[in-house]
Amino acid sequence: VIRILITGFEPYGNFERNPSAEVALALGKNTFSNCELDSLILPVSFRRTFEILRGHLEKSERPDVIISTGLMPFASSIQLERVAINMKDYDGIPDNEGATPQDEYIIPGGPTGYFSTLPIRRIADALSKVGISAVISNTAGTHLCNFVMYNVLHYVGQQGWKTRAGFVHLPFLPEHVQKLMHRPQNTPSLPFDVMVKAAEVIARTAADVISREV
Numbered sequence: 001v002i003r004i005l006i007t008g009f010e011p012y013g014n015f016e017r018n019p020s021a022e023v024a025l026a027l028g029k030n031t032f033s034n035c036e037l038d039s040l041i042l043p044v045s046f047r048r049t050f051e052i053l054r055g056h057l058e059k060s061e062r063p064d065v066i067i068s069t070g071l072m073p074f075a076s077s078i079q080l081e082r083v084a085i086n087m088k089d090y091d092g093i094p095d096n097e098g099a100t101p102q103d104e105y106i107i108p109g110g111p112t113g114y115f116s117t118l119p120i121r122r123i124a125d126a127l128s129k130v131g132i133s134a135v136i137s138n139t140a141g142t143h144l145c146n147f148v149m150y151n152v153l154h155y156v157g158q159q160g161w162k163t164r165a166g167f168v169h170l171p172f173l174p175e176h177v178q179k180l181m182h183r184p185q186n187t188p189s190l191p192f193d194v195m196v197k198a199a200e201v202i203a204r205t206a207a208d209v210i211s212r213e214v
């Protein structure tokens with residue numbers, strides 16, 4: 001059995017909903033043949049988010065895949081993140097505890113960056129086959145999403161685990177765009193059902209690649 005953990009973030013900033021939390025919960029309720037799915041909602045807090053995730057990893061069975069997700073306002077489609085960098089630089093929206101780090105290393109002395117170990121090219125191809133557009137993105141930003149991705153890949157490496165991990169950014173939901181005061185006309189969004197479908201394809205593709213390795 002392949003264990004898949006999917007994480008999402010709580011709402012933050014002015015956004016009342018964060019599709020990532022809802023997608024993670026929806027996927028966690030799914031049943032896939034020979035996979036065990038688990039979901040975890042993370043706080044948008046530099047202080048707490050990785051503590052909670054690490055606590056979860058310590059007390060549950062080691063996952064084979066960790067797919068973390070978050071909202072990327074104004075993203076044009078689903079973004080499969082290729083790299084996480086060792087940097088905290090809040091992007092104008094403080095975290096939910098008011099933290100506004102600038103130019104700070106996530107782990108002083110840690111590697112400059114980590115590449116995603118999810119099969120992102122295969123995932124992009126699998127998504128396109130079912131009519132969902134996704135791009136490989138070369139920056140996960142320097143906010144909480146990059147922070148979680150960096151910490152997870154660092155932790156997995158330190159533990160010597162084979163676990164594959166990476167990050168997926170989701171665009172706005174249609175209702176986010178309806179509430180925008182500025183330039184709503186050209187802001188992309190994706191319906192919730194399509195996001196859940198995409199998460200299924202991402203999880204299945206990762207599971208597929210792993211089951212062929214063992």
Ligand code: PCA
Nearest residue numbers: 009070071143144145146
């Ligand atoms: N998106 C933010 C933080 C939480 C979220 O869902 C980010 O892209 O870093």
